[in-house]
Every structure is written in structure tokens, then in C-alpha cells.
Amino acid sequence: MKRACAYVTLFLSALAGIPPAHAVTLTLQIRDTRGAAVEDAVVYLMSNQSHRMPVKNTTLRIDQVDKTFVPLVSVAQTGTRVSFPNKDNIRHHVYSFSSAKKFEIKLYADTPSQPVLFDKPGVVVMGCNIHDNMVAHLLLVDTPFFAQSDRQGNARIDGLPPGDYSLIAWYYMRPDKDAGEIPLSLKTDTTRTLTITTRNLE
Numbered sequence: 001m002k003r004a005c006a007y008v009t010l011f012l013s014a015l016a017g018i019p020p021a022h023a024v025t026l027t028l029q030i031r032d033t034r035g036a037a038v039e040d041a042v043v044y045l046m047s048n049q050s051h052r053m054p055v056k057n058t059t060l061r062i063d064q065v066d067k068t069f070v071p072l073v074s075v076a077q078t079g080t081r082v083s084f085p086n087k088d089n090i091r092h093h094v095y096s097f098s099s100a101k102k103f104e105i106k107l108y109a110d111t112p113s114q115p116v117l118f119d120k121p122g123v124v125v126m127g128c129n130i131h132d133n134m135v136a137h138l139l140l141v142d143t144p145f146f147a148q149s150d151r152q153g154n155a156r157i158d159g160l161p162p163g164d165y166s167l168i169a170w171y172y173m174r175p176d177k178d179a180g181e182i183p184l185s186l187k188t189d190t191t192r193t194l195t196i197t198t199r200n201l202e
């Protein structure tokens with residue numbers, strides 16, 4: 001009887017997409033070179049092993065509120081669709097010239113009927129044709145294992161199959177430079193402090 005229950009639990013976990021019990025969590029405290037917490041840093045893990053990288057089927061949202069993109073910074077797996085709801089009672093015209101995704105949603109109100117597919121990895125910087133100071137940054141990564149730091153500089157990546165990874169950090173103020181690849185062997189839950197350079201002059 002006990003065996004049967006274990007089997008059912010495993011089966012349900014697989015159905016619900018819940019990581020198996022042996023999955024590990026990586027917690028990162030992200031600091032700048034002066035030791036201050038860094039918000040909106042992106043961290044992601046590339047697997048050094050051949051185990052399959054699961055695809056998370058999510059639709060992301062980048063709102064426009066008070067002539068501002070919310071959130072300012074996003075990270076998603078390559079292949080994610082993004083919707084751009086306009087919460088203002090004026091029209092916006094969202095566009096990007098970035099090589100990872102060139103697109104435009106011409107002058108619109110409310111929510112466009114089709115989300116935009118981001119099918120290449122890389123940095124996408126978005127703006128609005130009408131309001132020059134509107135900007136949003138989206139990083140597309142070829143891995144489901146990513147996180148973005150909160151105001152306290154903390155970022156957490158859950159559900160990791162134990163194994164060898166490369167950890168990469170990216171910061172939107174220095175979009176063309178990452179902090180290099182840090183090899184990480186994850187066997188149990190791990191907490192690390194990561195120092196990144198946040199300004200080009202440093």
C-alpha cells in the first residue's frame with residue numbers, strides 16, 4: 001500500500017510540473033563592487049551536462065502604466081510570448097530595433113490581441129514611439145533556470161536538477177557585458193554572494 005502511494009505522488013508531481021524531491025535551490029545575494037545590494041540583476045544557469053532542459057510555457061507581461069514600462073527589467077526563456085497591456089488612457093506604440101527581436105505594435109489602447117513571440121536569445125530593449133523616455137529591457141536566455149534580484153539583491157533559482165552548471169550574471173546598465181561564467185557544482189541547496197560591476201566606469 002505504501003508503495004502504491006509513493007508511486008501516485010511521483011506521478012502527480014510529474015503531471016503538475018513540480019520538481020522532484022531531490023531538486024536543489026540556488027540562492028544568490030547580489031552586490032555591487034561597493035557591497036550594496038543590486039536590484040534587477042539577472043542570473044541564469046547553463047547546464048554543463050546533457051540532461052534535458054525543460055521548457056517553461058509561460059506568457060510574460062510588460063505593462064505600460066503612467067507612461068512607464070512595468071517592469072523595467074524582465075528575463076524569460078527563449079520562446080516565451082510577451083503581452084504588452086496598455087493601462088494608460090492614452091495610446092502607446094511599442095517597438096524594438098534589437099537584433100534579438102525587431103517588432104512594433106502600432107499605436108494602440110488596451111491589450112493587443114496577440115502576444116509577441118521572442119524566439120532568439122539575447123537582449124531586447126523596447127521603447128515607445130510617442131514617449132521617448134519609456135524604456136524596458138528583456139533578456140532571453142536558453143535555459144529555464146533564471147532569476148532576477150529583488151530590492152535586497154536576493155535572487156533564487158528553484159527546482160534545479162543536481163549537476164554542473166555555469167552561472168552567468170547580466171545587468172541591464174551594462175547589457176553587452178556579463179560577469180563571465182562561474183562554474184558551479186550543485187548537489188545540495190546552496191547560497192552564494194555574487195559581486196557584479198554595475199557601471200561602465202568601474
Ligand SMILES: [Cu+2]
Nearest residue numbers: 092128130131
Ligand atoms: Cu507611449
